[in-house]
Amino acid sequence: MEEDDPLLAGRIPEQDRQVRLLLDSGLIEQCEAAFDDSVASAPNLVSSEWNRPIVLVNRAILAWRLGRISLALELAADAWTELDAEKHRDAETAHALSMLGYLLEGHSAPALELLSRAVRIAREVDEPATLAHCLLREGGTLAARVLVSGVSVERHLSDSLLRFDEVFRLETQGAVHRRALASSGRVLVALEELEVAQQRANSALAEAETAGDMYAQSLANWTLAEVCRRQNQLEQARTLGSRALHQAETVRETMLVNRISTDLASVCQRLGDHVGEATALRRAVRAANENIQVLQEGLGQALEQRRIAVHAQRKANAAEAAALRDPLTGLANRLGLERYAPTLLERSASQGGIPWLLLLDVDWFKDVNDGAGHSMGDAALREVASLLRAECRAEDLICRWAGDEFVVVLAAYSGESRTAGPAVAERIRAAVDRHGWRQVLGEVEQPPTVSIGAAAGPARLDELFTAADVALYRAKHGGRNRVEVDGPERREPLPAE
Incomplete structure (x- = not known):
């Protein structure tokens, strides 16, 4: 043989x-x-x-x-x-x-x-x-x-x-x-x-x-x-x-x-x-x-x-994916943030980058809801979500946190991670500010803008979120439609890259 x-x-x-x-x-x-x-x-x-x-x-x-x-x-x-x-x-x-x-x-x-x-x-x-x-x-x-x-x-x-x-x-x-x-x-x-x-x-x-x-x-x-x-x-x-x-x-x-x-x-x-x-x-x-x-x-x-x-597993996977998504905007929801953000932050840190978290609040949203109705409020939130997708990368994690608040966790930015958070935040703020809201909402007294708190530092979601929330508070009380940073220049120096 x-x-x-x-x-x-x-x-x-x-x-x-x-x-x-x-x-x-x-x-x-x-x-x-x-x-x-x-x-x-x-x-x-x-x-x-x-x-x-x-x-x-x-x-x-x-x-x-x-x-x-x-x-x-x-x-x-x-x-x-x-x-x-x-x-x-x-x-x-x-x-x-x-x-x-x-x-x-x-x-x-x-x-x-x-x-x-x-x-x-x-x-x-x-x-x-x-x-x-x-x-x-x-x-x-x-x-x-x-x-x-x-x-x-x-x-x-x-x-x-x-x-x-x-x-x-x-x-x-x-x-x-x-x-x-x-x-x-x-x-x-x-x-x-x-x-x-x-x-x-x-x-x-x-x-x-x-x-x-x-x-x-x-x-x-x-x-x-x-x-x-x-x-x-x-x-x-x-x-x-x-x-x-x-x-x-x-x-x-x-x-x-x-x-x-x-x-x-x-x-x-x-x-x-x-x-x-x-x-x-x-x-x-x-x-x-x-x-x-x-x-x-x-x-x-x-x-x-x-x-x-296999069919049952796919249905289960689809159900799990739906549970992690906000039905109005299609973004990840709070559960999705808690599920995916830790892994993204750890990967950013392991690649030598500085983890960034952006916390956004839609300015004048109550005025839109009260003046134009809840359907227009929903349209405004969907529009903000679309702008976030356009200004962020595919690998970034974008979430609707609650009501008119959104969270963005940035993936590692090679070579520019120390300035990536403020740069992306300002790009988002400007995009929302110059957006053609009249075509979406009609005549409103105050078109929506966003206030953004950006935080960088340890790769822990709760610490980053708390720091970004403090920065967002400053942005809201500093006149809205602005970016405030709780990061390298306001906190202890970060390790050199």
């Missing part, structure tokens, strides 16, 4: 790779023992050293092929629970998604969705070995939609062939290459390109026999059997089909057994071999009933439960 799978070589334990090699070579008894040892050692092997979802899905496939359906479902469900393709878009995610698609069976819609997503991610990460594996599985799935149903849909066959051709362009070798050769040959048979199909199948068979890869041998012999059937060489087709079926059964690849036995039954029918036809059909039914339906239903339930759990 040879170790020729560079993609899995670095991503699953050596023991697991040996189990797959034993299985693909038809050494079932040794494989069973090695698989038991591999699963028993899971706590030690499935650690941060390996990519856990890939290990779990790989073992799920092995368990399924060995007829251990319950274990296969458990392992696949565990892998799916740990896999979040929305957050992780790397080679490991692509490979694990692709294997999950394979587990869902070739002609199912969920399988195609997972396999297509895996290919997209593999293209993004630009890793040829990963992309080749994902393309191989997607190509086989597209072909299966036609070959299993027996209905010739040329578009699916052409799409499948494109995937296999891309595998060849990636210049992969070993198992991926020979299986792509054999599988593409089977598609070419369906497209009536028999000469090229035969060449690819013979090349795949030679490579597979050298490597001891009985799975690829089965694929190649199946393709050659179909070439012979189309050429009306029925005796040879029956011999090759029987050989391919035996090899597929030996390596416990029941999906392949199902497809080959159906084609073999057709050959036997044309030969008038009714015993052979009946035997092939029984083997097809047995393969289907043994594992495929149970696995599909069970894994489908696991995936549906995962979908429901």
Whole structure:
């Protein structure tokens, strides 16, 4: 046996790779023992050293092929629970998604969705070995939609062939290459390109026999059997089909057994071999009933439960986000300030910056409410919130504290953190002062302005807030529409930057 799978070589334990090699070579008894040892050692092997979802899905496939359906479902469900393709878009995610698609069976819609997503991610990460594996599985799935149903849909066959051709362009070798050769040959048979199909199948068979890869041998012999059937060489087709079926059964690849036995039954029918036809059909039914339906239903339930759990988590996240937002302005509320500000202040300090907090109060707001009505007061608050967003950076935290008071926590300003607070505060004050309030509120006796207290110093929210509140008091009682600073020039000197 040879170790020729560079993609899995670095991503699953050596023991697991040996189990797959034993299985693909038809050494079932040794494989069973090695698989038991591999699963028993899971706590030690499935650690941060390996990519856990890939290990779990790989073992799920092995368990399924060995007829251990319950274990296969458990392992696949565990892998799916740990896999979040929305957050992780790397080679490991692509490979694990692709294997999950394979587990869902070739002609199912969920399988195609997972396999297509895996290919997209593999293209993004630009890793040829990963992309080749994902393309191989997607190509086989597209072909299966036609070959299993027996209905010739040329578009699916052409799409499948494109995937296999891309595998060849990636210049992969070993198992991926020979299986792509054999599988593409089977598609070419369906497209009536028999000469090229035969060449690819013979090349795949030679490579597979050298490597001891009985799975690829089965694929190649199946393709050659179909070439012979189309050429009306029925005796040879029956011999090759029987050989391919035996090899597929030996390596416990029941999906392949199902497809080959159906084609073999057709050959036997044309030969008038009714015993052979009946035997092939029984083997097809047995393969289907043994594992495929149970696995599909069970894994489908696991995936549906995962979908429901993800949906529930998203709703919970949305509810939590709503609880941290002020419904009128869309800014963070008091709870949001308490949740997010400490982290922002600590990050600013850790980056060598001076934390700043601005406390704003809308001047003349009571006059707006009393003179123009509460709806105009709400409009004024929304307008102030919009101006704050325009004058602050995306990474700054802007909150509506209460009523007509707002808080801004500034993220670290590199190189200018000592003067950042007063500069931003003055920019906000000026923007509100020159704003076209008449277009928003109509004729009002006193358009809104803002008084701002700015404070800098220790990275503690309560201390900064208290200092800014003192500065705001001075601004309000000093004539409003002004900025007062409780910072470096009014307090103890800050550390030099």
